[in-house]
Amino acid sequence: MKPSIQQLQAFVAVAQSHSLSQASERLHRSQPAISIALRNLESQVGGLLFSRDARQLVLTPEGRDFLPVALRLLGDWKDALDDLEATFSKRRGKITVAALPTLAGGLLPGVIADFRRRYPQIKLSLHDVLADEVAALVREERADFGLSVEPQGADDLDFQPIVSDHNVVICPLGHPLLALDRVPWRALMDHPFIGIHRQSSSRQEIDRVMADIGGSLDLQCEAGQLATVGRMVAAGLGISVLPSLSLRLISPVGLDHRVLVSPCLPRRLGILYRRRAPLSAAASALRDMLQEAARSEAPSTLKAEPEP
Template sequence: MEWQQLEYFRAVGRSEHFTRAAERLAISQPALSRSITHLEETLGVPLFDRVGRSVKLNAYGRLFLARVEKALQEIQDGVNELQQLKDPYTGTVSLSFVMTFGLSLLPDFIGSFNRRYPQVKLQLFQNTTAGIVRQLLDSEADLSILGLIDLRSQLEWTKLLDEELYIYVPAKHRLAARESIRLEEVADDPFIGFKKGYSMRSQTEQFCRQAGFSPRVVFEGEDVATVSVLVSSGIGVTLIPAFTGITPSKIKKLRVTEPVCRREIGLAWLKGRTLSPSADLLRAFIMNYFRKS
């Protein structure tokens, strides 16, 4: 059994499609098929159910893929650690974060980190909460910034800050002259919200329930910039964290006095996984940065 065979198997197992896996691996489909067949012969069990041109992981395949994922990640982590031991301040770290976090605090601490450790390369990913959890579990991201999560048995999560959420209304809205409101005062307004699967969507619905109503969502966006533009055009209101670059002549930020609208933001990583020196460096930097702020 060779390392390359395991990489080929992982690619087919993830996509459950020989053609797409072969294109991703830059090899011919017949060569990929032969490699998988040899692996199955070595193991003495089939790993896929073949139906026509399609393949699907069977029980053997699902079990083996979980082990292969961990084994290959351990090997890659080991290679990275050996390379970084030459200089602990070099290497590559992947950081994923929720969409609504990127426009506020992320640029500040990333800029500070880059100035202090210019040789460490950062790979940044914006994603939904569900997508971030998947990236962590699949070891596609070393660290992630997201709200409080339920998968504490598989992930480590430590709180970084409490973040206030505000109601944003069009500049000509009936409440635009106010500094603060109760959330129930916009119960009859159309809402510009985020798509299901985004933490801001579930949090908006949660706070609205506390205020005694269900938000009437007329548009579902994927980022703060799009949501704010639609609010400024007069389509509706939204509940989001504070962000820079708003135009007071088009959109107004209002503090919510009841209920208190805040969310917890934290740093997460895969439990039991040994982080590379560079990733450990970034983790310590982030935690220290928010401890001081």
């Protein structure tokens, strides 16, 4: 059996006061309890730590050698408890989030600003990456949680939907597609197209839809950044398809958008967790704020799904 914290506390209190009565008052424990703790400690270490006489308790040489060790152990214990309390009270900690660019630049900034006002000492790190990378960062424990589309066949991850969006076609002002209230996917085949990166979840969905309807796009150019796609469209180089949540990330100058239908494909986005891996107190607080922000924006474009 190893010495307990209570035994170490009793040893230090008696060593510093040379008195059972003073140690008893200091620790708010009875003198018999202090005496038993000392004897049990001495029994465990295999020798006397105090020389006892009628007037006081004096450290033996072994006791003097052990005193700084006991003080350090108690100090480490207190520091560990203080750190733990600070973590649970969200006065200390670090959170890493992996998120799709549509959420990293859309929903997250306002939530993070609010979180920083409430918990200024919590450090935040954000990775704005593609869906596969979001899942990988969460899976490899390099992110506390992720914000992404629902992964397929990921038995080690849990997904909690919080928002939904839909596909829109963005066009330069004056484009003939803007004369329509809603644009069928087949209509895209008749116009030059600016594509987002092929590895993005949005582009993969576009390619799936075109394959399902037996069509193809007149691909003129590809870009990796949403803002770049928006500027290319505004410059008249072609049209493009983006998730509705992405509209807040591109400049509206020189372009407009319409909802895509036939098919109409709402997309769920949410929080990715490692299965059976509880979040820290700080990460849980940020998660809760994200959920609340999503609910509060429900009447707006975040939750607005087009009618089929």
